[in-house]
Amino acid sequence: MTLLDELRAIAGAPHVLTSDEDLLVYGFDGTWYEHRPLAVVLPSTTAEVAAIHKLATRERIALTPRALGSGLSGGAIPLEGSLVLSIVRMNAILEIDDLNHVAIVQPGVINADLQAEVEKRGLFYPPDPSSLKQSAIGGNVAENAGGARCLKYGVTADYVQALEIVLPDGAVLRTGGKMVKNVTGYDLRALFTGSEGTLGTVTEITLRLLPKPKFVRTAMATYAAIDDAAQSVTAIMAAGLSPTSIELLDNLTMRCVEEFSPAGLPLDADAILLFGVDGNHEAALDDDLRRIEALALANGASEIRLARSQDESDRLWAARRVIAPALARKRPHRLGEDISIPRSAIPAMIARIRGIARERELLIPVFGHAGDGNLHPNILCDRSDAAEMRRVREAAREIFEAAIALGGTLSGEHGIGLLKKQFMEMDVGAEGLRVMRAIKSALDPLGIMNPGKIFPEPGGVDAFEL
Numbered sequence: 343m344t345l346l347d348e349l350r351a352i353a354g355a356p357h358v359l360t361s362d363e364d365l366l367v368y369g370f371d372g373t374w375y376e377h378r379p380l381a382v383v384l385p386s387t388t389a390e391v392a393a394i395h396k397l398a399t400r401e402r403i404a405l406t407p408r409a410l411g412s413g414l415s416g417g418a419i420p421l422e423g424s425l426v427l428s429i430v431r432m433n434a435i436l437e438i439d440d441l442n443h444v445a446i447v448q449p450g451v452i453n454a455d456l457q458a459e460v461e462k463r464g465l466f467y468p469p470d471p472s473s474l475k476q477s478a479i480g481g482n483v484a485e486n487a488g489g490a491r492c493l494k495y496g497v498t499a500d501y502v503q504a505l506e507i508v509l510p511d512g513a514v515l516r517t518g519g520k521m522v523k524n525v526t527g528y529d530l531r532a533l534f535t536g537s538e539g540t541l542g543t544v545t546e547i548t549l550r551l552l553p554k555p556k557f558v559r560t561a562m563a564t565y566a567a568i569d570d571a572a573q574s575v576t577a578i579m580a581a582g583l584s585p586t587s588i589e590l591l592d593n594l595t596m597r598c599v600e601e602f603s604p605a606g607l608p609l610d611a612d613a614i615l616l617f618g619v620d621g622n623h624e625a626a627l628d629d630d631l632r633r634i635e636a637l638a639l640a641n642g643a644s645e646i647r648l649a650r651s652q653d654e655s656d657r658l659w660a661a662r663r664v665i666a667p668a669l670a671r672k673r674p675h676r677l678g679e680d681i682s683i684p685r686s687a688i689p690a691m692i693a694r695i696r697g698i699a700r701e702r703e704l705l706i707p708v709f710g711h712a713g714d715g716n717l718h719p720n721i722l723c724d725r726s727d728a729a730e731m732r733r734v735r736e737a738a739r740e741i742f743e744a745a746i747a748l749g750g751t752l753s754g755e756h757g758i759g760l761l762k763k764q765f766m767e768m769d770v771g772a773e774g775l776r777v778m779r780a781i782k783s784a785l786d787p788l789g790i791m792n793p794g795k796i797f798p799e800p801g802g803v804d805a806f807e808l
């Protein structure tokens with residue numbers, strides 16, 4: 343039997359894809375990379391995933407787990423003749439437990455679908471990547487995804503109570519449960535969450551849920567100088583307020599959004615902040631908004647406007663969510679960065695990014711989850727222009743160096759994947775990298791799980807060139 347025959351025997355013939363068209367669509371993600379996989383297999387059960395892992399181990403074939411392919415660091419790109427293991431058919435919500443406030447889901451459940459389902463029961467799953475309609479819980483767990491609401495509620499890892507993982511050799515590990523507290527041994531849930539498909543395939547996830555807040559409000563503050571917006575963020579958080587979200591959009595980002603899908607953003611402003619607040623007591627929310635307004639105005643906002651209807655609020659958040667496609671229309675390519683810095687360093691970081699854009703003659707719109715210091719400077723470019731790409735590469739390095747010098751890190755939510763692996767040592771240090779490599783080789787001694795990701799290869803190809 344050939345390898346493909348064996349895969350067909352495991353997952354069923356219609357679930358093994360080999361045509362050129364299929365290999366093309368499973369070969370890219372939200373980045374600019376494109377690679378053809380060996381084949382694509384779409385299992386429907388944990389047993390099938392385990393059988394595929396055993397086969398890959400026997401044949402020493404690389405496996406790249408894949409959910410919806412919206413990743414922004416190249417994690418789902420199949421390198422080195424990898425087999426793509428797509429979990430999209432494993433998309434059932436297995437249980438919503440109202441008493442224990444947990445949901446048990448398969449990895450292919452789309453984030454927005456889970457949110458809608460739990461909200462029908464008055465419950466709430468907070469992590470809300472802007473890609474919530476285009477990304478699945480498996481991908482969210484593998485990248486430890488964040489989103490606007492993570493300022494108040496924390497990221498995906500804060501909601502992972504249990505995982506079922508098929509380890510590289512096909513053994514099935516279950517860790518965690520419905521219990522709230524659990525400090526028995528090493529925290530394996532934390533290890534696998536954010537491991538970017540390099541340690542195994544996640545096949546089941548138990549997620550913590552919260553009661554749904556009764557009231558939600560949105561406000562927008564307008565600034566003539568982005569620095570004042572950054573200062574407002576620091577002042578509001580330092581005052582002990584706990585908004586659900588504080589999102590920043592600079593002028594270039596707003597212009598791209600308005601060209602793509604007009605939302606009435608103030609194009610004469612240098613920047614805006616979008617505030618979300620939520621809770622169960624309307625009077626408390628009104629009070630929070632009044633304090634946010636006073637602090638924004640005291641720190642240079644020219645205006646702060648409260649969304650008067652659900653429609654207006656939805657329009658503002660929709661504008662936030664279309665930034666990626668809006669920027670994608672401005673230039674042929676974009677390098678979307680994801681630095682995370684201490685909040686107090688936002689003004690210095692933004693000044694540095696603007697300086698880099700000027701010096702390197704590049705368009706670098708900045709937006710992001712300003713409340714938690716997670717900024718997305720996006721370097722707009724054209725990969726066919728070699729001279730421009732040299733400047734892009736320098737600009738990316740300078741942005742990372744600045745973030746690290748300011749006490750920050752390379753990635754707040756998108757992960758390292760292919761895109762940032764050459765900068766890993768600069769961030770985590772030689773010892774950090776040594777420990778991570780030791781974990782990887784203990785769990786995946788043959789190196790079959792998602793090779794080429796996270797770890798820089800000495801003398802290997804620069805990921806920027808792939």
Ligand SMILES: Cc1cc2nc3c(=O)[nH]c(=O)nc-3n(C[C@H](O)[C@H](O)[C@H](O)COP(=O)(O)OP(=O)(O)OC[C@H]3O[C@@H](n4cnc5c(N)ncnc54)[C@H](O)[C@@H]3O)c2cc1C
Pocket residue numbers: 371372406407408409410411412413414416417418429449470471472473476477478479480481482483484485486487488489490538539540542543544545666667755756759792
């Ligand atoms: C428009 C847009 C907006 C975005 N906004 C945000 C945002 O606000 N916040 C944010 O955090 N991210 C954001 N992202 C990035 C992306 O959506 C997230 O990283 C998301 O979690 C990826 O999910 P996915 O289902 O698309 O995973 P994929 O892209 O398919 O995979 C991502 C990684 O997870 C691994 N993986 C997938 N499934 C499994 C599994 N079952 N087991 C083990 N490993 C697995 C893959 O190997 C890969 O390394 C955005 C992307 C786009 C395109």
